Amino acid sequence: MTEQDKILDTVTKQEYKYGFVTDIESDTIEKGLNEEVVRLISAKKQEPQWLLDFRLKAYRKWLEMKSPNWAYLKIPSIDFQDIIYYSAPKQKKQLNSLDEVDPELLETFNKLGIPLEEQKHLAGVAVDAVMDSVSVKTTFKETLAERGIIFCSFSEAVREYPDLVKKYLGNAVPYADNYFAALNSAVFSDGSFCYIPKGVRCPMELSTYFRINAANTGQFERTLIVADDDSYVSYLEGCTAPQRDENQLHAAVVEIIALERAEVKYSTVQNWYPGDKNGKGGIYNFVTKRGICRGDFSKISWTQVETGSAITWKYPSCVMLGDHSTGEFYSVALTNNHQQADTGTKMIHIGKNTRSLIVSKGISAGVSNNSYRGLVKVASRADKARNFSQCDSLLLGDKCGAHTFPYIECSNKTAILEHEATTSKISEDQIFYCNQRGIGTEDAIGMIVNGYAREVLNKLPMEFAVEAQKLLQISLEGSVG
Amino acid sequence: MLQIKNLHASVDGKEILKGISIDVKPGEIHAIMGPNGSGKSTLANVLAGHEKYEVTEGEIFFEGENLLELAAEERARNGIFLSFQYPIEIPGVSMVNFLKTAVNEHRKHKGLEPLTASQFLKLMEEKKKVVEISSQLTNRSVNEGFSGGEKKRNEIFQMAMLEPKLAILDETDSGLDIDALRIVAKGVNTLKSPHNATIVVTHYQRLLEYIVPDYVHVLYNGKIVKSAGKELALELEKKGYDWIKNES
Numbered sequence: 001m002t003e004q005d006k007i008l009d010t011v012t013k014q015e016y017k018y019g020f021v022t023d024i025e026s027d028t029i030e031k032g033l034n035e036e037v038v039r040l041i042s043a044k045k046q047e048p049q050w051l052l053d054f055r056l057k058a059y060r061k062w063l064e065m066k067s068p069n070w071a072y073l074k075i076p077s078i079d080f081q082d083i084i085y086y087s088a089p090k091q092k093k094q095l096n097s098l099d100e101v102d103p104e105l106l107e108t109f110n111k112l113g114i115p116l117e118e119q120k121h122l123a124g125v126a127v128d129a130v131m132d133s134v135s136v137k138t139t140f141k142e143t144l145a146e147r148g149i150i151f152c153s154f155s156e157a158v159r160e161y162p163d164l165v166k167k168y169l170g171n172a173v174p175y176a177d178n179y180f181a182a183l184n185s186a187v188f189s190d191g192s193f194c195y196i197p198k199g200v201r202c203p204m205e206l207s208t209y210f211r212i213n214a215a216n217t218g219q220f221e222r223t224l225i226v227a228d229d230d231s232y233v234s235y236l237e238g239c240t241a242p243q244r245d246e247n248q249l250h251a252a253v254v255e256i257i258a259l260e261r262a263e264v265k266y267s268t269v270q271n272w273y274p275g276d277k278n279g280k281g282g283i284y285n286f287v288t289k290r291g292i293c294r295g296d297f298s299k300i301s302w303t304q305v306e307t308g309s310a311i312t313w314k315y316p317s318c319v320m321l322g323d324h325s326t327g328e329f330y331s332v333a334l335t336n337n338h339q340q341a342d343t344g345t346k347m348i349h350i351g352k353n354t355r356s357l358i359v360s361k362g363i364s365a366g367v368s369n370n371s372y373r374g375l376v377k378v379a380s381r382a383d384k385a386r387n388f389s390q391c392d393s394l395l396l397g398d399k400c401g402a403h404t405f406p407y408i409e410c411s412n413k414t415a416i417l418e419h420e421a422t423t424s425k426i427s428e429d430q431i432f433y434c435n436q437r438g439i440g441t442e443d444a445i446g447m448i449v450n451g452y453a454r455e456v457l458n459k460l461p462m463e464f465a466v467e468a469q470k471l472l473q474i475s476l477e478g479s480v481g
Numbered sequence: 482m483l484q485i486k487n488l489h490a491s492v493d494g495k496e497i498l499k500g501i502s503i504d505v506k507p508g509e510i511h512a513i514m515g516p517n518g519s520g521k522s523t524l525a526n527v528l529a530g531h532e533k534y535e536v537t538e539g540e541i542f543f544e545g546e547n548l549l550e551l552a553a554e555e556r557a558r559n560g561i562f563l564s565f566q567y568p569i570e571i572p573g574v575s576m577v578n579f580l581k582t583a584v585n586e587h588r589k590h591k592g593l594e595p596l597t598a599s600q601f602l603k604l605m606e607e608k609k610k611v612v613e614i615s616s617q618l619t620n621r622s623v624n625e626g627f628s629g630g631e632k633k634r635n636e637i638f639q640m641a642m643l644e645p646k647l648a649i650l651d652e653t654d655s656g657l658d659i660d661a662l663r664i665v666a667k668g669v670n671t672l673k674s675p676h677n678a679t680i681v682v683t684h685y686q687r688l689l690e691y692i693v694p695d696y697v698h699v700l701y702n703g704k705i706v707k708s709a710g711k712e713l714a715l716e717l718e719k720k721g722y723d724w725i726k727n728e729s
């Protein structure tokens with residue numbers, strides 16, 4: 001092993017920092033999945049008939065489908081009968097203030113560095129904290145309500161705004177879209193709903209912290225964001241999960257709908273438990289995220305920093321239906337130890353003069369595998385569609401892998417599609433240069449990696465960018481020998 | 482300040498330095514000259530602690546401490562600065578972020594509080610004037626897209642920021658025009674004090690007109706074949722390196 005590899009080897013063996021389990025009584029149902037379970041979930045949530053029908057259709061479709069196997073991933077077979085499909089922290093009554101929240105729950109948030117009390121005062125951030133499957137507390141609601149903005153848990157939206165939910169649910173991600181989306185549509189427990197009315201610019205970043213907690217509980221969240229004409233919203237999603245041995249399945253669905261001239265920015269920092277150094281445990285993250293630029297001149301922008309999970313299968317996509325609409329995808333995906341990530345995007349150009357931009361930065365360390373998979377599709381009527389894709393890979397050490405799978409389907413001759421790709425390694429000389437200026441090796445690697453990812457990190461809201469930078473560094477840290 | 486005793490070093494199993502001894506005292510300037518491939522950069526890198534080079538024999542002491550026991554970053558924090566012959570590009574890492582981290586690591590080592598952003602920027606403005614480096618360069622990523630001369634000037638700028646006790650300049654003059662050369666020399670001379678020392682590695686005696694050495698050592702084939710006062714540089718210039726090669 002060369003000296004550099006030795007350094008990288010030790011540097012990349014950092015244990016997960018947020019590994020702890022909260023002991024909260026959970027209201028769970030029996031393991032396993034069948035039509036009765038789907039009905040039970042719906043009943044527990046006192047849902048209307050149309051939603052139960054949606055779930056049942058999805059469930060029946062799911063039974064006919066097969067788990068996708070085209071990704072560059074080794075996915076252990078998942079026993080869907082060994083998963084608990086509903087779990088809610090026990091709560092006797094509606095909570096009026098944070099004082100009434102289970103102190104242990106608050107403590108968990110504190111360990112994660114999410115002091116809810118302070119969040120309330122923090123200017124500009126409203127938090128809808130999701131612990132397991134039920135929203136525990138929503139803040140800043142009143143401020144938002146003044147502008148007619150709806151930001152609440154999905155269940156609450158079903159109760160309070162059934163017409164909106166019914167109108168848009170499944171628009172971007174139909175229940176039959178793919179195996180995991182169908183599963184989610186059948187058993188989703190909760191999530192977030194957001195509606196920005198016509199002409200309203202959401203004055204603050206809307207932020208959701210997700211957390212997986214109860215052991216053996218698959219997490220199936222559903223997020224629906226609707227931006228009406230001429231509106232704007234920036235939405236943040238961030239997550240961490242406690243350490244445990246059994247693999248945990250996570251199959252969320254996020255749908256975004258942007259109407260005429262509306263703009264939605266969706267940013268994610270994902271830090272779920274990646275498994276230990278030997279590849280034991282960790283979250284399986286199979287997410288379906290899609291936005292539809294339905295209106296002319298609308299814009300949807302995905303920014304993601306992915307550092308966690310044992311397996312990541314995730315392709316935030318944009319369907320550019322409206323003329324002159326724009327889709328963007330900025331991604332940093334870091335894999336270490338035995339992690340596997342197959343992530344990328346789909347940009348579907350349907351409207352005329354639509355534009356899309358893809359900036360993907362993969363970072364692989366340890367014995368991990370990191371793949372970019374991207375599809376740029378131009379429909380026949382999408383005159384003058386444009387796409388630019390930049391896909392870079394950075395390798396730390398020589399036992400990890402980086403792979404790029406760009407696909408293009410173009411049915412319009414006026415389209416201009418450009419693709420650039422690079423692969424590089426952190427060089428021993430770069431690290432030595434930093435060392436020579438007094439900067440230690442861990443900090444040097446963190447600095448170099450952050451520099452490499454800067455173009456994407458710059459797209460994140462300020463406070464998130466700082467968090468993401470730390471996360472990249474932490475994910476690579478270890479004891480330097 | 483610096484004692485190098487019978488230093489042998491090899492890279493990839495090949496011996497490059499074959500018994501070097503140099504003694505540098507505070508306030509002194511030593512020039513190391515020699516033809517290409519004689520081991521000048523190897524010596525500079527060994528002093529700075531590059532792990533690629535293996536010291537097989539000999540000792541190095543810096544201010545009484547065994548330098549060979551220290552990692553590269555510890556040597557840097559103790560006051561050893563290397564101006565690289567080929568400075569490295571670090572894309573996406575801003576000069577400000579890079580230098581602020583470096584300066585604060587040095588301060589931490591001395592038990593000082595880190596500089597705040599505004600204190601740091603003030604220091605940077607001050608030092609920028611010394612080496613006449615433009616904000617256009619310092620606002621970019623570390624060495625990214627810099628010309629050869631700009632990289633060299635940036636090395637001297639970093640040296641000014643870090644105020645080392647021992648500066649090793651590895652062919653900082655090569656690729657510089659006369660104006661840039663004068664500025665580099667000014668930077669070195671401004672920093673000169675009875676407490677610090679400089680080792681100037683160079684090919685030509687040109688730089689030594691501006692930075693006047695107390696000693697000149699000629700390195701050839703991994704050995705110091707001649708040491709004398711500054712007049713040796715002139716003699717070398719006149720007679721060429723063949724003279725040394727023939728003598729040794």
Ligand SMILES: Nc1ncnc2c1ncn2[C@@H]1O[C@H](COP(=O)(O)OP(=O)(O)O)[C@@H](O)[C@H]1O
Nearest residue numbers: 492493495497516517518519520521522523524
């Ligand atoms: N990685 C390496 N493997 C083998 N030989 C090397 C390596 N790096 C440098 N050398 C050799 O070491 C000798 C000294 O190089 P260097 O110290 O760069 O000389 P100088 O700076 O005096 O021009 C040269 O012969 C060079 O080819």
Ligand SMILES: [Mg+2]
Nearest residue numbers: 521522566652
């Ligand atoms: Mg050299």
